[in-house]
Amino acid sequence: MIEEPTKLQIRKSIRRPSAEQIAAFRDIPTGFLCDAMEGQGALCGTIQHIGxxxxxxxxxxxxxxxADNGPAEILATMGALHIAQAGDIVVAAVHGHKNCSAAGDRFCGMMKNKGVAAFVTDGQMRDYPGIVAAGLPAWCAGLSPNSPYSNGPGKVGFGAVVGGRNIETGDMIVADRDxxxxxxxxxxxxxxxxxxxxKELEDTLDEKVQGGFCDMPAVxxxxxxxSAKLID
Known part of the structure; x- marks a missing residue:
């Protein structure tokens, strides 16, 4: 590049789902959502609940x-914290970089204070006891005590590839133990x-399994x- 990029870009107009749309995802298992999207939708399995x-x-x-950070960067996450609204899930992209923390206990404490619902990153985190004390649920790719930088460039309110999927600001995020x-x-x-x-299909099958069902009629x-055969 001939010129240095802007250190931090923050989108002014951010779309968000309606309150009714958001409420519809309360207590919904992630598996139900994948079933509703042709079996897809989950981020890479390396991104798991921190605890x-x-x-x-x-x-x-x-x-x-x-928050689209570069590797070992948190400037965009700082920008996301600055504009976050209650109920948002901050998604910090570090482009899969490992061996460096993408957030720690103080960041989590400030996000909790802001009303953020959760934190998701394709990087690692640190200060586990402090994160637990802050009470903010988080999903990440493991732990590392190494410190990040805040030099940029970074973008907030746009999109990024996280865990193998493109996530745009305003998309719905649902996370659980799966x-x-x-x-x-x-x-x-x-x-x-x-x-x-x-849910009705799942409940019906659950009842059948609990009642002893174990057949595979499709087989x-x-x-x-x-189209299949038994072989001695």
Whole structure:
């Protein structure tokens, strides 16, 4: 580049789902959402609940506020904290960089104070006891005590690739012990419309399994029609 890029760019006009749309994702398992999106939607499995389901809430939902940092950077995350609204989920992209913290206990404490619902990053975090004390649920790619930089460049309110999926600010994020799922903004209403039917199917199958059901009729049908066979 001939000129140095702007250190920090913050988008002024940020779209967010309506309060009704956000509320529709309360207590919804991530698996239901993937079923509503042709079995897809989850971030890479390396991004997991920081406590493995211990010590902190294990379910979170809210609109994404994307902080696109560079490797070992947190300037965009600082910008996201500056404009975050209550209920947002701050998504900090560090382009998969490891061996450096993308956030620690103080960042989590400030996000909690701001009303942020959760923190998601494809990087690592540090200060685990302090994060637990702050009470902010977080999903990350592990722990590292190394410190990041805040030199930029970074962008806030746009989008980034995190965990193998493009996440745009305003997309819905739902996270639990199974992982993190992104529902693209344009698909929010479609996914919501399918959740009742998916829950009914899941509840019906749960009842059958609890009642002893263990058959695989699809496999038997394949054997009957010859598309599968038993071999001695």
């Amino acid at each position: 493995g389901g211990r010590d902190l809430p294990t379910h979170a939902y809210g609109p994404a506020l994307v 992982g993190v799922v992104v529902v693209p903004f344009a698909q929010i209403d479609l996914v919501i419309s399918q959740l009742v039917a998916i 038997q049908a394949m054997l009957d029609e010859g």
